[in-house]
Amino acid sequence: MATSTVYGSNMDDANWLKHEVGRHAFHPMADPKDTVGNPPPIIMKGDGVYVTDLDGRRMLDCQGGLWCVNAGYGREEIIQAITDQLRELPYYTNFPGSANAPSIRLSAKLCELTAQEGMASVLFGSGGSDATETAFKMARQYWKLVGEPERLKFLSLRNGYHGLHFGGMSACGGDAWRRSYEPLVPGFINVESPNLYRPPFEGVDPETLADMCANLLEREILFQSPDTIAALIAEPIQGAGGVHVPPANYWPRLREICDRYGILLIADEVITGFGRSGELFGVRNWGVKPDIMCVAKGITSGYIPLGATLLNERVASAWEAQGPRSVVMHGYTYSGHPVACAAGLVAVDIAVREDLAGNAADVGSYLLAGLRRLMDRHEVIGDVRGKGLMIAVELVCDRTTKEAFGPTDPYPMAVSDKCLSNGVMLRTIVNKFIISPPLTLNRAQADDIVAALDDALAKTPR
Ligand SMILES: Cc1ncc(COP(=O)(O)O)c(C=O)c1O
The missing domain is CATH 3.40.640.10 (Type I PLP-dependent aspartate aminotransferase-like (Major domain))
Known part of the structure; x- marks a missing residue:
């Protein structure tokens, strides 16, 4: 069996990793059958609020790892x-x-x-x-x-x-x-x-x-x-x-x-x-x-x-x-x-x-307002809520009845994939996008999140 070597060192290794993901390890909260053959982005590098995957795509990490990389990536201290x-x-x-x-x-x-x-x-x-x-x-x-x-x-x-x-x-x-x-x-x-x-x-x-x-x-x-x-x-x-x-x-x-x-x-x-x-x-x-x-x-x-x-x-x-x-x-x-x-x-x-809490309060309310403005343009957004840098955008089939997209509906994931190709990685939980980036996020990066989601919603057919 090939052994994993260094990121980007050769294509064989990259293909091997994609082929093997999920084959010998069960992933938390995932059906093993979905992971094999449908590899998620394999994250190889992090810097600041960004991560880079095996294909070299650099993305703004709206997951903050898993609500945890508060100080951002690459902190030498x-x-x-x-x-x-x-x-x-x-x-x-x-x-x-x-x-x-x-x-x-x-x-x-x-x-x-x-x-x-x-x-x-x-x-x-x-x-x-x-x-x-x-x-x-x-x-x-x-x-x-x-x-x-x-x-x-x-x-x-x-x-x-x-x-x-x-x-x-x-x-x-x-x-x-x-x-x-x-x-x-x-x-x-x-x-x-x-x-x-x-x-x-x-x-x-x-x-x-x-x-x-x-x-x-x-x-x-x-x-x-x-x-x-x-x-x-x-x-x-x-x-x-x-x-x-x-x-x-x-x-x-x-x-x-x-x-x-x-x-x-x-x-x-x-x-x-x-x-x-x-x-x-x-x-x-x-x-x-x-x-x-x-x-x-x-x-x-x-x-x-x-x-x-x-x-x-x-x-x-x-x-x-x-x-x-x-x-x-x-x-x-x-x-x-x-x-x-x-x-x-x-x-x-x-x-x-660094008063990360103060920055989360400031940039978080700015980001929340930006995401809320998207509701005027996208009927599919049922709710935008949060505090600081923990935010959810909930998609619904019908804003009046609040009928949610079910777990097998491909639409929310398609929007999330489009966001990914726009350079922003969201966490999708059924019909919700969770936004919990590093607390070092600045306003310009918050604008990038809003723009990426706006574009993804505009371009993803339902
Ligand atoms: C509020 C809360 N409590 C407990 C946990 C469990 O933490 P861990 O996954 O580190 O075991 C989590 C994880 O997301 C959490 O959000």
Whole structure:
């Protein structure tokens, strides 16, 4: 079998890669049969907000990798930190008997950055699914430590996405993510969320809708018995579910309800953490302090896998209790990996120093306005929504009925392919285009995205 060599070195290698894609590896969220013989762009290089594929096409990366390359590609500082750490110490565990310096430094840094939220302790993992899994386990242990062992259940929201380990998947609020792997973990309860485009209750204004959803949540808590609920998990802005920005009163209501019944509030900041929503952390848009925060993705700008779960003082202090039950019987070989933490220290520093959140707010609202203007020219756009640099453009067959294109309809993908040939790579989820580029995007590049989509919609027959 040929071996892959260097990008562009010879055509045989390029053809070999295209031939082999999907043949020996299943790709996440894809039907293996679709990948073989229909190769997706094979990305070989990145610079700034652009990526280049095997065919030499340079494209503006509207996916930001997968909502994660916040600082953009080719950041020498992060690369240097990774290579320096690899030379110094490529690995050492934090299991009992040892520790490593980068993970100590990064845990302190994360608590410093979230001082406003009152975070006091950090547990590391290798990504977002680890971060939510850890949050669920720490929440259950917390309640055992404080003498309420019956608090076992978790609440989550319709359209929410919390990763695909068994815990996170059980909290996900979409059938597609759960169906093939059921039964779910017992004790996960999913409730309505204030989806403004396809609301569960018609004919009410956004704040009223948020109140109605919050009231439903409270009714569910009372029905379940508050003293059986461990925590509520939610994204400050729902991402994978289609970018749903909640009305401003919703998160404060979540906090108020959790407080009323003593329930822990977990903010899943895996996408929103480190600037994407226009604030350093998504909860700051809503002025809410959660009890637990899950972060990943932007923590290293995607340069190397890392995730973290942050506990506030209320939660962390439960481990001051003595006894065998206070051992954190949870963790991974790669918890606090020194290379990942060294990358995290620099990536997080860049996010703060370069005010990536401020740029996401500024360029994000400019881009959102540009995309919204396309609605005047293209009847097929049903909705454009988002905050900061997390935006969705939803296509519909009929704007009045909001009838969506089905998963087998080729039209959205044809538009996306045309965008690709216009030099802009979108992420297509059935009938939605997700736009989550690096947070270093500038206004001229935002114009390029709007122009590429405008042209693609104009030229793609339905
Ligand atoms: C809000 C949220 N939580 C958790 C996850 C899971 O993260 P990972 O894919 O790194 O396991 C994701 C991934 O997109 C996410 O968007």
